[in-house]
Amino acid sequence: MIALLTLNREGIIADSVFVQPGRTPGQYNTAYTGLTETMMNAAQPDLASAWDAVRNALEGRCVLSYNLAFVRRVLNENAEHYHLTPFAFIGACLQQNTLLYFRSKGYPGAFLKLSVACKMIGYTLPDHPDAFDRARAQFALLHAIASEQSLDLAPAPIHDRPF
Numbered sequence: 001m002i003a004l005l006t007l008n009r010e011g012i013i014a015d016s017v018f019v020q021p022g023r024t025p026g027q028y029n030t031a032y033t034g035l036t037e038t039m040m041n042a043a044q045p046d047l048a049s050a051w052d053a054v055r056n057a058l059e060g061r062c063v064l065s066y067n068l069a070f071v072r073r074v075l076n077e078n079a080e081h082y083h084l085t086p087f088a089f090i091g092a093c094l095q096q097n098t099l100l101y102f103r104s105k106g107y108p109g110a111f112l113k114l115s116v117a118c119k120m121i122g123y124t125l126p127d128h129p130d131a132f133d134r135a136r137a138q139f140a141l142l143h144a145i146a147s148e149q150s151l152d153l154a155p156a157p158i159h160d161r162p163f
Helices: 037-044 048-060 070-083 093-102 116-119 131-146
Strands: 003-008 013-019 060-063 088-095
Touching: 003 048, 003 131, 013 037, 013 048, 037 048, 060 070, 060 131, 070 088, 070 116, 088 093, 093 116, 093 131, 116 131
Parallel strands: 060 088
Antiparallel strands: 003 013
């Protein structure tokens, strides 16, 4: 399942596209994504039918996404698999920029999960966030950094560390 959400400057969802996972039908990672049966049933039937909507949502805009490299890789892999015309978009990785910002404030880590970054700014992300929750969390994180919000730089729990 692909869930693409774009937020406007006020943090309100401007566009949303949900697409069925044609490459692995019936295999949904609901524990991680927070997807519901309703969302899956309302999704576009396949990526090819939603490709123009995805392109329209991303092209001509500066895309800021947590782990932008993953987003680019998945879009390119799927474009190749479905023989769709790939497209380019400009953007920045909020994960990398957040890590650089937090390190300048004393964060000792080399990796930063969205949930850990949210804890550090006092934002509560649900245990099983869906795409809407993650989009709102990224928006809150961006605003916290932009406003120089104070950070809780307590070390991340062992299970949140990459090694």
